[in-house]
Amino acid sequence: MPTLVVTHWQTPAVVARIEREFTPRYNTLGRPYTQDELLAAADGADALFVSSADKLDARFFQLLPASVRVISTFSVGYEHVDRAAAAAAGIPVGYTPDVLNDATADIALLLLLGASRRAFEAQQLVRSGEWATRGTAHLLGWGITGKRLGIFGMGRIGRAVAQRARAFGMTIHYYNRTQLPPQMEEGAVYHASAESLLRVSDFLSLNAPNSPATRHFLNAETLAMLPHGAIVVNTARGGLVDDETLIAALKSGQVAAAGLDVFEGEPKINPGYADLPNTFLLPHIGSATVETRTAMGMLALDNIVAVLEGKPAPSLLPPPA
Ligand code: DGY
Secondary structure, three states: OOEEEEOOOOOHHHHHHHHHHOEEEEOOOOOOOOHHHHHHHHOOOOEEEEOOOOOEOHHHHHHOOOOOOEEEEOOOOOOOEOHHHHHHHOOOEEOOOOOOHHHHHHHHHHHHHHHHOOHHHHHHHHHHOOHHHOOOOOOOOOOOOOOEEEEEOOOHHHHHHHHHHHHOOOEEEEEOOOOOOHHHHOOOEEEOOHHHHHHHOOEEEEOOOOOOOOOOOEOHHHHOOOOOOEEEEEOOOHHHEOHHHHHHHHHHOOEEEEEEOOOOOOOOOOHHHHOOOOEEEOOOOOOOOHHHHHHHHHHHHHHHHHHHOOOOOOOEOOOOO
């Protein structure tokens, strides 16, 4: 059976398949491998089953043992993979799109509601026992029905967010590099520029990949374009946000509240967020359901098995632009 390096925890169903189809080498360190530890573990292995915590850069592909024929990442995001270096080394890299769309969109709505209904402060009030001392004027949030939701990045997850938000009576606006056909827009209003989208976004959901083009998309200049008191949610990547400027906007009231599942430099986060009552913060759990994590694991393994058997793989990373 092929030898597979597994760098992170998997659900029981995925582990059972790994045990059936591979000779596994698990990371048992209780933390992500360093790059050198991963390279050492890869020595003599046929395939690597990695996550977005594993940095696969040019150095990694230069030093990758020749035994390795395929890598699959347990994520839809792939900014941790140097695709040009992978292509130069002749290593196909699989990833796990689509299977996490619903779970991630659910978390976007949780953030949207959590931020707009001041869920963090409300939780504190109940848990601290201070509830009884507060009157009815306390903890008034901001309604979402009839409001405009701007979606920055109308890919598969963005569209799943739109579908859910419509059910809450929100009007959907979006920016994307290209306009979607009407059957995919489902009535959403297209904006040809991000600036135009920002100006109408009572709520803003970030759903674009992290790339040099989107890095710090939300910054002092773009935050100022939002309607005063807008609410921002991010389930994409922390790198889309310039943290200091968002924190300043949360303090000034330009942004009324933010719901964040992803952070630049996570798991270390800018401490300014934790100090603010108007933030609703989650530890990157967009895809964290048993069903979704199992589907992601199975798809990652499907990619590996297909390449090892010389068959077309279901989801390999697109070639570099
Ligand atoms: C993904 O799949 O990219 C999720 O954000 C988990 O990293």
